[in-house]
Amino acid sequence: MQNLLDKLNPSQQKAVTHTQGPLLVLAGAGSGKTRVLTYRVAYLIKECGVPPYMILAITFTNKAANEMKERLVQILGDDGERVWARTFHSACVRILRQEIDAIGYGRNFNILDAADAERLVKECVSELNLDEKAFAPKIVIPVISDAKDNMLSPGDFLKRFGNDYRYKNIGRIYELYQKKLKIQNALDFDDLITLTVKLFEENPSILEKYQNRFRYILVDEYQDTNNSQYRLIKLLSQKYQNIFVVGDDDQSIYKFRGANIRNILDFEKDFPNAEVVKLEQNYRSTQNILDAANAIIQNNTGRKGKRLWTQNGQGNKITLYTAFDEFDEARFVSDKILELVERGKTYKDIAILYRTNAQSRVLEESLTHSAIPYRVLSGIRFYDRKEIKDVISYLRLIKNTDDDLALKRIINEPKRSIGKTTVDKLALLAARYQISMFEALKRDEILESLQRAAGKLVEFRDMILSLKEMVNKVSVEELLKQTLEKSGYLQMLQESNDPDDMDRISNINELINGAAKFDETSDDPTFENYMDQISLVSDIDNYDDAQDTVVLMTIHSAKGLEFPCVFLCGMEEGLFPSLKSLLEEDGLEEERRLCYVAITRAKEELFISHAKSRLVFGKTEKSRVSQFVKEIPDGLLNKESAYEETPAVKVYDFTKPQPSAFTSSLLNMAKKEKKDFEFNFKKGDYVEHTKFGKGIILEITPVGNDYHLQIAFDEVGTKNLMAAYAVDKLKKI
DNA sequence: CGGCGACAAGTTTTT
């Protein structure tokens, strides 16, 4: 253990060796907070003799939970496995699967994701004959979510807001929504937390059981907790007060999801006798990067106050690039990446970050043209793809046949000639009998009244029941394969002519592989556990740096990650900070924290770019540089621009009129063209590329002032290159 | 009942 402590600085040591009573660790970006968390767990077990199962370590993402688990196993061996290192959601699911009958739900509840919740809300709105636009899910769901976060039941909500027409109706939607969830024995994401709180508040003996069990509680990313999560923590830690939270008020970026920064700011008030440890030494970035981050964040009010420093040295200046438009920006990014790689960086050292997912497209195109391998951690989760959701819906229905949402999704997918009219009729009859739709399919009198369609419905019902028979008799992988077979889903895709369906099949194969992996690696590979796991993962959880590619993602997704080189794109007013944030109270401060998070992802090199104009909804809009960029001291920046070839040596001659931005950019582009184009290849030429080796040109297509080349290389396969970039690296052979 | 075409709306971030 002493060796472990030797690896820590004095502040970190102080945190790790604090064992009794509440402690807040204010951990700046890159200050080694994961190390502190894991070492503290190790310290409790090894030095204080705390049994591992008495420790609960809570994180927000599965990735963080798995990372912590891995590191604990490294230090502690088997004892590491026995610590509960889980996300809020998965910890709650685990508790609810044991105890939820105490509050009137069945233990085999299904978990709805955001898309399901949206569909359910739409159903409610239409059943209540409310206007679909005024009560769109976008409006209704955040209100319901907020009500749940504050532990307001539909009744409480109506009592409090029932005077307002709009809120009264949202209250009615909430009421119906919750009723439907109950009938289907389903929980949404918020329910996982709030029902656990409700369970504990209404059942003191159950609460006490878990208080005794989890004698030591650790919470990561404490600044992201919302009200119900705070309440949960508070309840669980009430008896023994061993609550150890780690967070950074400057990195609170999830207000829109209910995160309440008050939780971290008021920790000392909430937990009397709390101690506070600040971790300010940064082990990640260069001093220049930290100076920029510090300069920006100090414009926020209501901070705990921290100033990051490092022994890593000053490092290079931050590059700031002023682009003509987003295409020029993308080209800058690609060019710089090629340069970095030439200087010895690998692709996986590089991340491209942006505010909104929509920005990725142009960047992707440019990367493709430059033959730079990349991955996008997209906004669409793997499990959100249609074909995956369809298949999962089968599994959900098999697991819990009362899941009407799942049933509706797949009852006619593939086509079984069970049309909308039939489904609506069935739903109506089920509602009349107060039972789920699948239950209705078991009643003769209901089937009779459906007449013509009854045969098909019975066929569907029996198919599901026969699959249900197999649950936990065969592996999850096998169950999945049987489902694809018996439902005819796979066959439908295989017989399709749509090229997209080929991708769908490969996605489904990936799902099968995932299930097989689950069967092999899970310590308890039941069907139920599999379903819980897939309900709670996101794409970022699957990010691994094993593949050597550049990675693109939103800043939100990048939280908790680090890269030697970071590109921060689209630093423009209205985009970042976003237009909407400027209208919200404290919105700008949240954006500034987001900017702080973005900058502190970089270890060595940081490139910031903004465009003078950008296409928005297909229209060209002028844009100004982000105010956050202006908050960075000039001395830290190395400015480059589409408008000037060599800004450092350029002498301005103010006696002559300056060219307008537009003309100067055109001049600049013309210059580039002249330089770049000595292009004398033709289709069928054998060529050698400095990176890809030998190949043959398959196709040359003019694109604007450039040429698109398709070249089949002997070793790396067929690549698409743009002549302007490739020409220097290509020669005829 | 299913497929296709027209039109509208939307881009902030997601466990």
Place this chain on the structure above:
DNA sequence: CTTGTCGCCG
């Protein structure tokens, strides 16, 4: 510009 939804027609 793209995606999703709605309505009409076969």
